[in-house]
Amino acid sequence: MTTNGIAWREWGQEAFDEATRQRKPILLDISAVWCHWCHVMDEKVYSDPEVIAKANSDFIPVRVDTDRRPDVNSRYNMGGWPTTAFLTPEGEILTGATYLPPEDMRTVLSEVASFYRRHATELGERLSAEGLKKRGTRNEAPEPGGGLSRDEALEAAGAVVSKLDEAYDEHHGGFGMAPKFPHAKALDLLLVTYLRSAPGEEPRKAFGRVAAGRCLDMAEKTLKAMRQGGMYDQVAGGFFRYSTTRDWEVPHYEKMLEDNSELLAVYARAARLTGDPFYAGTVRDVARYLLASLRSEEGFFFGSQDADEDYYKLGEEARGRREPPRTDRTLYSGWNALAARGLAGAYLATGEVRLREAGLVALEYVWVACRTGGGLLAHYLDESGTMGPVLLQDNADFAVALLDAYEVTGEESFLKRASGLIRTVREEFGGDGPGFYDTLAGGEKPGHLRFRQKGLTENARFALAMMRLADITLDPEPRRIAEETLARFLGPHRRHGILAADYALALDWAAGPTAEIVVSGDPAGETTAELAFQAASAPSAARVVRRAPAGEGEEPVAYICSGRTCLEPIRDPSSLA
Template identity: 35%
Template sequence: MNIKWLNWEKASFEGAKRNDKPILLKIGATWCHWCHVMDETTYQDPAVIEHVNRDFTPIEVDNDSRPDINERYNMGGWPTTAFLTPDGELITGATYLPAADFLRVSEEVFKYYRENKDAIGRVIPKAMEIRRDSAEINWNIIDEIVGEVIDAFDPVYAGFGYGQKFPQADLLDLLLLYSVRTEDEASKAALILTLDAMRVGEIRDFDRGGFYRYATMRDWRQPHFEKMLEDNAKLLSIYLDSYLLKGDERYLNTAYSIRDFLLTDLFDDAFLGSVDADSKKVDRRIFTNWNGIAVSSFVKLFEVSGKIKDLDPAIKATDTILDTLYTRGEGMLHTEDEKGIKLLSDQVWFAGGLLDLYRVTGKHRYLESVKDLVEFTLRAFRWDETGLFFDSLVDEDLKFLSDKVWKIGDNSMLAGLLIDLSLITGADGYLSEAEALLKRMSAEYKQHGIFSALFGLAVDKYLRLVHIVIFGEEEEVKRISKDALSIFEPNRTLEILKTSLNPERIADLGLSDKSGVYACRRGSCMIFKGDAIKEDLVKFLKGGEPIGETSST
C-alpha cells in the first residue's frame, strides 16, 4: 500500500471539503536529495501510509512546475511538508520529517483541526496589505543594497552568510557593477574572492563541468549534487563579465566549462531543467523562464568568443519555445506539463533573452515577439491596486491562489526590459512604465534586503540609460566592434546594426555616416568615428568630454 497522492486541482480540494479532511501538501523537486529520502523512508512507513490515507487529503506538487504554489506554501526548503485546511489555509508545516516526527506532528495537526476547524480561518493571519507608496529613484538605493550585501559577505571563506553556501549570482552581478561604477575596494574584493572560492571549491563539478546548487559547509565543501539550469546559466554570465572586467583567463575557462556542461547534459531542442542529486538523471522538461536566462547568457558568450557555435544553442532553444509554448497575444506558458500556467518570470526572462538575441541577429521576429510579450505582461499581470506586477496566472478556480504575490526580482527584470525596449524602439511609453514601476519598488525594496540586488541593477540602468549602437557593413562592424566591445560597460543597451539590412532603424536614429558608434548616456548622444573610438567612448561613458560629433537624436 502507498499514499494515494492527488494532484493540485479543484477536484482534490472539493474532496477534502466533502470528506472534511485537512490537506497534507508535499512540495518536492526531481533534483532534491532530501525529497527522495523522505519519499523512500517516511512516506513508505506503514503507520504513516495508514494515517495519511485515513485522516488527510494528500496532495503532491512539483516545485519546478508550480513555483507559484511553492512561493505561497514553502516552509523553508525542500521537501516542504505543509498542513492546510480544505480551503487552502496554512495550519502549520515543516521541511524534512523522519517517520516518528511526522506521525507526532501530523497527529497533533489532525487533533487541532478536529477541535478548532471552525475558528481556524479567523485566527490565521492574512497577508499584509501592500500600500501604493512611491519614492524617488536615486543612487543611494544602490549604495544601501550593496551595503547589505557586504554585511552578509563571509570574509573568511567568501560567499554570503556563515552556514550553507549558495552561488547567489544576482549578488555577484550587483557587486561587479558597483565595483566598476565606484572602484569600491570592498565590493571588488567580495566579488573576486567569491568567484575564486567557487571556482576552486567542491561546489564546482570538475568532472562534467558546471556548479552544484549549494555546499552544505561554510567553506564550500560537501555539496549537494543537484545541478540547476537557472544557477549555471547565471554563473555563465557572471564569469564572462568578470573575465571582461579582469582579463583573467581562469574566469573564461570556468565559463567555458559551464557552457560544456550545459550543452552536454542539459540541452536537446532547448535547455533542460536540472540534474538529480542522487540518480544523476536529467529532468528533461523545458521551463520558459530558465531558458530565457540561458539564452541571454549564450548571447553574451557569443559576444565574447565571436563563434557562431556559441550562438546556435540560443537560437535553437528560442525557436523551439516560440513554436511550442508561445501564443501571440496570450503570452508564454511555463512548461508543457502544466497547461495554462503562466508566470511573470516566464514572460520577462524569456523576453529578455529574445531581445538579446534580436540585438545580435537583427531578426525582427524576435523583436516583435518581445513587444507582444511586454504588452501582454502589462495587461495581464498588472496589479492595479499596488502599481506592481503579480507572479502567476492560472486556469483554475481555487480562491486562495488568487491572493496575489509580487516578486521584486521579476518586477526588476520587467523594469530593465522596459528600459531596453524604450531605447531600442524609441517608444517613450516603455520608459514611463519602467519609471513608475521603479518608483513603486523604491518604497518597498528595503524589506527584501540582499534579495533586492536585481532592483539595484534596474535602478542603475534607469539612472544611466546607456545605449550603444555599432553600425556599418559587415567588415566595418567587425572592426569597430573589436574596439567598442573591449570596453566593459555593464548594464548597457547594445545594438549592432548592418546598415544595408536595417535601413529603417538607421533612419530612425538619424545616422547618415557609413559606419561608427552612436552612444547615448541619459539622453546625451554622440557619434564616434575614426581611430580613437575606444578612447573617446571610454571618456564619454565616464562622463568626460570626448572628441565626437554631437547628435540631436
C-alpha cells in the same frame, strides 16, 4: 497518482473540493526531482505503513513539484524542501515543517487529524478571516505620485550593496556562513557597481558606502573560490546548487539549469571586465556542461540533474563506467531564457559563435513550443505535452533574453517579439496601481493562489525589460511605467536584504547613465558584424546596442552616445574594445 501507497492528488480545485466534502485537512508535500531529502522522505517516511494509512484515511494528500509550481511554493514553503504543510480545505495553513522522520510524521499526522476534527468549524472561520487580512496587506507599498527620482534609485541600490558588504565572508568569499549559496545576481550587482567607477562612466553620486574596489574584490574572491572548490564539478563542469560548508568544499550535489545559467552570465561579465583568462576558461567549461549534459536533441535545455554524491565523488574514468544522474527533462521557459542570456554573454566573452547560436536555438524552440493562445509563455512543458501556469517572471526573463538576442545578432525579429511580449505582459499582469501580479487573473485558483501577489524580483526583472526596450526604441512610455513600478517597492525592498539584488540592478539601470551604441552598416558585412560585436562585448554597467540602416555606399560606422551627447563616429572595431 499513487506513490508508495499514498494516493497523492494533483494541486487543483478538485482536491480542495474533495477536502471540503469529506471535512478533512490537506497534507501538502512540496518536493523536487533533484532534492535529496525529498527522495529520503519517499523512501523512509512515505513508505511507512502507519504513515500511509493515516495520510490516506485522515487527509487529502496533495503533492506539488516546486519547479513546476513556483506560485504554490512561494505561498506555502515552510523553509525548504521537502515542505510538509497541513492546510484547511480553504487552503489556510494549520502547521508545517520541512523533513520529518517517520516517528515524528506519525505523531504529527495523528495530532493534526485529531485537532482538526475537534475544531474544524471554528478553524475554518478564524483562519480564513486571518488569511484575508494578511493577503490584504501583502501587496501594500507606498503609491508614488510620479516616477522614480535618480537620488531615490541610487540610495536604495546603494543600501543593497551595503548589505552585501555586511554579509560578505572575508575568509572564503560569498555571503553568510553555512549553507552558502552562490547568489549570482548579488555578484553581478557588485561587478556593475565597480563598473560605475570605470573610466568613461559619468561621475555620479556615491553608490552607497562601499568603495568600487571593494566591490570588485568581493566579487572576484567569491567567483574564484566557488570555481576552485567543491561547489564546482571539476570533471563534467557546472556548479552544484550550494555548499553545505562555509569554505565551498562540500556541495549539495544537484545541478540546476537556473543557477548555472545565471552564473555563466556573471563569469562572462567578469571575463569581459578583467580580461583574466581564468574567467573565460570557466565560461567555456560551464557552457560545456550545459551543452553536453542538459541540452535536448531539439535544442532546449532540461531543468536539472539529480544529486548523486557517490557518482560525483568519482574521477572521470570511473564515472564513464556508470550512468550519470538523472535529468529532469522538463522544459522551463524562464530558465531556458536565462540559459540563452548566459550563452549570449559567453559568446561576447569568448567570441565563440557556436555558444550564441546554441542560445538562439533554445529561444526559438521555446518561443514556438511554450506560447499560449494569448501570446504569453507557459512556465513549463513536459514530455507528455502538458503545459504549466503562465507566470510573470518567465515572461519577464524571456523578454530580456529576446533583447539580448537582438543586440548580439541585429535581427529585428527579436526586437519585434520582445516589444510585443512586453506589451502583452503589461496588459495581462497589470492592474490596481503600479506593479505587476505574479499570476494571471481568473482561472482555477484554490487556496492562497486566489490572492495574487506583486513580488519584488519578478517586478524588478520586468522593469529592467521595459527600460531596455525604451532605451533601444527611444519610446519613453515603457521607461515611465518601469520607474513607477520600481518606485512602488521603495521601502518594502529592505526586508529582502541581499535577495533584493535584482531590484538594485534595475534601480541602477533606472539611475543611469546608459551607454547607447548605434551601429550602422550592411548587416551581412564583416566590418559591421565586428563593430556590433565589439560594441556589445565592451564592459559597461549599462548599455544598449541599436542597429541603423546605412545609406548606399556608406561605410560601416558606430556612434557612442550618452544622453544627448555622442562621440565622433568610430570606424575601427578595435576602438570599441
